[in-house]
């Protein structure tokens with residue numbers, strides 16, 4: 257395992273690897289912090305094993321699941337839900353070997369895995385992921401080139417949309433004063449933007465109506481959330497859980513939750529994806545450029561600007577460094 261090179265809160269933490277509905281009769285190959293993982297179901301329960309047959313080290317994910325065991329594609333050894341070898345085709349004896357079983361849990365429609373022998377407590381998830389009185393859906397997304405902590409910061413960064421998403425998120429040249437209240441503690445942080453006058457582009461305006469507040473939240477180590485409110489209350493909450501596949505590849509699990517209202521759920525889903533697809537593409541291009549530049553220089557050398565509320569908090573908490581409770585009032589022009 258390569259846990260040493262990862263921020264400790266990620267190394268010991270829980271990470272979604274798949275949507276629960278993706279996991280059926282076929283094994284699913286995933287990567288978590290450079291470790292190949294195979295997921296499958298045994299008796300309906302999700303199972304996660306390190307994806308390496310202990311016999312000759314071929315990937316178990318290329319095999320088949322039968323009777324709740326995964327059968328290696330090379331010599332057919334079978335491994336049960338605990339990873340133990342339970343059958344060697346052509347022989348009576350079964351060697352005392354196992355593929356390493358990983359801690360796994362299903363929660364909020366996702367299959368979560370931890371690489372740690374003794375995992376951290378399961379993260380407290382935002383209630384909006386399971387809220388039956390709202391319309392909600394997960395948007396399945398592939399992994400892309402991005403460093404995980406940079407991807408988290410990107411979602412919570414209020415300073416880039418004028419430049420990276422002009423006319424989609426912000427109207428360039430129309431900045432307005434926005435009051436910001438930032439609070440943080442050892443679990444994460446929250447920035448509340450009083451946005452009544454801010455320069456919103458017409459598309460979000462169409463969807464949200466008159467926006468009054470945006471709240472950006474970070475829940476350590478890898479959950480970020482944006483909650484948009486109008487005069488009538490919460491319009492939209494976007495929650496993203498970022499799974500580190502490798503140092504430079506991150507898979508986002510994105511969930512949209514909207515208030516039940518005039519539009520049917522299927523139409524809202526269509527509109528939200530149509531709007532967020534180009535925004536996501538622009539962010540991915542920039543995150544890939546950032547990762548490539550950092551790789552060429554061999555290390556990151558970041559400075560912290562006046563609008564970088566979340567970066568330092570994310571770096572601290574992901575690395576297990578204590579953070580005392582803080583509260584700040586600021587003014588930005590957004």
Ligand code: FES
Pocket residue numbers: 309310311312313314328329330331332333
């Ligand atoms: S390599 Fe898996 S059974 Fe031989």
Ligand SMILES: [Fe+2]
Pocket residue numbers: 410411416417420421535539
């Ligand atoms: Fe963005």
